[in-house]
């Protein structure tokens with residue numbers, strides 16, 4: 001582009017390419033037309049707003065990635081809408097075709113926008129400041145100070161001291177500063193592109209596994225150790241870091257004094273032993289303090305109680321003896337658990353019931369937990385005899401008991417009380433099947449092992465992103481001219497980008513020129529200062545900036 | 551002092567602050583009414599005068615309000631009252647922090663308490679930089695209404711922090727978010743005035759800076775808000791990494807933080823785009839602020855997610 005005749009809009013200012021109003025004929029013409037539309041600022045705004053709107057459904061409908069149980073619930077509640085959820089990928093909004101389409105378009109637009117500006121900025125960085133416009137009086141902060149062409153050297157020096165790059169054109173100095181603004185802007189947009197690429201590629205190598213550990217138990221980092229495991233598409237099983245972890249002790253602290261918050265959790269600390277490279281060490285995991293082992297991060301994501309329950313058959317033979325994890329249902333850690341005994345007894349036996357860490361009787365006679373710690377632990381189980389349905393080939397959750405083919409023999413409407421036990425107690429199973437003993441109870445913690453190779457690069461790109469955003473929004477980019485006109489020096493500035501301090505900057509420059517001039521001549525400085533701005537200001541243009549882009 | 555007593559003091563201070571905010575609002579409103587009645591110099595004439603003011607070595611920058619916008623007596627009283635109310639309010643927030651033994655921004659009530667203090671604080675301190683007293687009605691009204699709603703609906707006695715919140719990131723992340731909100735609120739106030747003034751320019755509106763000046767101010771304030779919001783987003787991701795094992799998981803609160811960020815990015819672009827300056831970009835700023843309010847109220851109260859520990 002050549003020098004613009006409009007001094008308010010520097011001719012060398014690339015603001016994307018103006019979209020022609022009519023597409024030229026032919027395939028290439030159309031392609032160019034579409035490309036220009038796509039890379040225009042207007043499209044960028046529309047796509048940004050679309051992206052914002054498109055992100056919202058993911059906060060209204062449960063997402064597979066963040067709330068899988070919610071997904072199951074919604075589908076169970078609205079079976080007639082499942083087809084719609086699936087057709088619109090409403091449970092996977094952020095990887096859905098329509099969401100992806102928007103951000104891919106946005107980033108394509110970004111590339112199309114940034115690349116020409118990169119080239120242009122590269123040239124501008126190496127070029128001289130542009131020629132001085134013919135008429136400075138139309139520019140921002142226009143004013144004159146006493147001086148003539150012999151003062152231009154000094155003006156040049158002052159400007160350079162203020163961080164301007166300068167060039168002499170005849171009897172004028174042209175100066176420009178704030179290249180960092182555009183550099184920052186370009187870096188900012190590029191780092192967003194970088195983030196997208198790093199996350200898209202890098203997360204394919206990571207994995208995420210969860211393992212429930214009762215105190216005293218441990219696991220080695222192998223695929224088969226995990227209760228649940230997910231990994232990126234390029235994950236290789238051989239890359240699992242070799243280490244083992246034992247949960248020695250799970251320490252839990254609850255509020256005991258603040259009456260409004262009795263029982264509120266204050267601290268969870270998992271004390272663990274880690275074996276890595278043949279050496280064992282003690283370590284701890286807290287809620288906000290993951291443990292790093294061999295490049296993997298270990299988190300403590302939940303906890304609960306695992307009562308040790310043993311079952312003996314009618315002859316006193318032990319057929320079951322395990323710490324069985326129960327799932328907490330409320331803040332007072334009322335916990336629900338299921339035990340299935342397909343073998344060993346005369347009939348298949350299913351037990352389902354609650355563990356109350358601090359049991360208190362309700363008016364109805366039922367039990368409830370009043371406090372999450374172990375003040376009065378009680379186990380209350382319903383028993384079912386019959387067919388557990390395990391051999392029908394349908395996968396069953398270990399926390400769900402299918403009772404259709406079973407007869408309830410204790411609790412509920414069975415006519416027999418639920419089997420209620422304190423630690424150490426033993427009770428007969430109705431029907432002479434055997435006995436159940438509540439041996440003791442331990443805590444368990446769920447440890448999540450998380451490997452994400454994108455963390456470090458993402459962190460550094462984000463630092464770059466933020467720094468370049470600061471530069472791009474806060475560094476003023478401006479041009480300044482000092483021109484000798486007879487016995488006066490004319491001064492004016494031009495903003496490139498938002499620059500609310502431009503006028504002040506011109507005033508400041510005027511004052512410096514006057515001060516330095518009078519120091520050089522030994523004049524009375526104050527008299528000269530009064531002259532500053534005396535001729536300031538023809539009617540100013542509405543906005544101090546050159547900008548609106550196409 | 552035992553925590554319960556400290557909290558009672560805190561409440562007392564907050565109620566007093568609300569009373570004084572109300573007085574400030576009345577003073578500002580009377581001022582506005584009086585100006586509406588008074589006949590003012592036509593704006594164009596005044597602008598020419600101010601722009602051409604000769605012999606002023608340090609003329610105000612282009613976006614400074616015209617001199618005629620200098621506050622009247624009502625507005626000066628309003629400002630004094632707002633400063634007093636703010637001092638009471640700050641005292642209340644500090645007492646609340648002492649009562650709880652931690653920073654006072656860990657549940658809905660405290661978010662509102664501290665958030666409104668920050669909004670008013672940004673307004674009061676902006677006085678050092680620029681006279682924005684014409685926003686007094688907006689700010690004192692907003693403070694009265696928000697504080698009132700929060701104390702009536704969200705008040706809870708102070709309770710200890712759940713482990714997931716026990717992190718210095720709570721201090722940083724949440725505080726910077728409230729700071730951003732403070733700037734966005736100010737920017738929205740300016741945008742609202744800009745939009746009103748674009749439609750009508752009679753009465754007290756004539757005493758306001760021009761729409762272009764309002765828009766420039768709104769933008770500058772909004773940009774600072776945007777910087778803080780970007781930081782909030784990043785700090786939140788780092789915290790999520792520590793607490794939940796992933797830096798981004800599209801949790802509802804994360805979604806809304808992202809939505810707000812993108813809307814404001816759109817706003818910044820709009821300001822730099824021909825045809826989108828002026829009222830369109832002002833509307834975008836308002837959409838962004840509406841999303842912030844929505845995020846604070848509806849999302850906190852009704853949406854399910856990891857952040858649902860506001861202990862309301």
Ligand code: HEM
Pocket residue numbers: 016038039040041044048106107109110111113114184185186188189192468469472473497498549812815818819822
């Ligand atoms: C991924 C989506 C995008 C986001 C989040 C985004 C964000 C931003 C932000 C925050 C700014 C202001 C800070 C700065 O000046 O660096 C900005 C400026 C800018 N963006 Fe984007 N942008 C995006 C995409 C685009 C696209 C697609 C284009 C081109 C069509 C574009 C062109 C520009 C331009 C020209 C500016 C400078 C505006 C000015 O000088 O004030 N951006 N962008």
